[in-house]
Amino acid sequence: MTILSFGGPKVLTVADLPVPEPGRGEVRIRVQAAAIHPLDIVARSGFLGPMLPLGPRYVLGADVAGVVDAIGPSVTDFSIGQSVVGMSNWPDTKVGTQAEYVVLPTEVLASAPMAVEPAPAATLPLNALTARQALDILDLSAGQTLAVTGAAGGVGGFAVELARHRGLKVIGVAGPQDEEFLTGLGADFVERSEDPGAAIRKAARAGVDGVLDSAAIGAVVLAGVRDGGAYVGVTPPSPPESVRGIRTGVVLARGLRSQLTELVELVEQGRITLRAPRTYPIESVAEAHTTLAKGGVRGGVVLIP
Incomplete structure (x- = not known):
């Protein structure tokens, strides 16, 4: 083509x-x-x-x-x-x-x-590598909370599962038709809205530790992140401007054999859908x-x- x-x-x-x-x-x-x-x-x-x-x-x-x-x-x-x-x-x-x-x-x-x-x-490959490499940039620890926008999409779905595999608590932001799918992956469901930052805060009152913004919502979602948290988007060329000490970045996925092999193994183990x-x-x-x-x-x- x-x-x-x-x-x-x-x-x-x-x-x-x-x-x-x-x-x-x-x-x-x-x-x-x-x-x-x-x-x-x-x-x-x-x-x-x-x-x-x-x-x-x-x-x-x-x-x-x-x-x-x-x-x-x-x-x-x-x-x-x-x-x-x-x-x-x-x-x-x-x-x-x-x-x-x-x-x-x-x-x-x-x-x-x-x-x-x-x-x-x-x-x-592309979707799962994007999710994995975004999680590496966020650099959250087990027990911390991650919000994923577009959580039922290609990148978002993998991000939810990979984050859960790393021991993170996950809030999945998506449409109402995707609630059953996301809760089945182990995420807490938050319905997308005109004010996603406020919606995330309702689920995590202190704010989440990080956001993986696979829906490319942008700066408005930072309201859902705690002071000093982290944000990674998937849309180049540049992330939203940092506020309240929040680290902001963008993932540009690369094809890497070692990481792709790990992802294939997770598929075979039933950890990736x-x-x-x-x-x-x-x-x-x-x-x-x-x-x-x-x-x-x-x-x-x-x-x-």
Whole structure:
């Protein structure tokens, strides 16, 4: 799936390109599933500015689930036919996964979770790595309280489970239809509102120790954080200005093999929940983008080449 110009979903086209060959430290993956994320919509729309100059044919996509098809020199830890998941560091490399084949360095790959179909497996890397790396930035200790906005979304759902795994108390902020899902993950539910900071304070009167703002609410949610707490957002380029000594930051997820391997193990242990995504053949990519842009698709949107 490629773009030659920026705009609405109709600029997305399927094109025949040469099959890529792996170099040193790389493998070629026959793609079985590739997730679509808001980053793809932002890139397609032309909102990345100088980072994405018009002219080259870009292949979009960061997440992949598939099978190793060819191995480059010096690769000894992956084998042909092995099922893998991975995350392309697309903003840096512009190597997209929404294709029949993609070549990626082994440092961004891990063995796929056992007994998991490719489509749900493809929803793991970017969302779960974002959640994990955001929690690392927040640096909370077991027993402290974390609020997660957009807690039923792709990043938010993983954040709730990973935070609980770290021994944190979790308040999940989401729509009323998601209460049962979030309480089932072990979170205290808070219904989203026009004043999320006040809603969080009702659940934690002294304020929470940190917020992972996966809904990109921004500065208004800081009212729910105690003095000296922490905030991490998922929307670059910059976080809200610090108030009352609250640390503020933004997570820019990176594909890292060691962390992705840990996340796969948590899936296999039943500590991370992979939800069934909505799938589309790659030829229906414009429809898939439209679906994702409307929101509310809890399991994510995945292309099948």
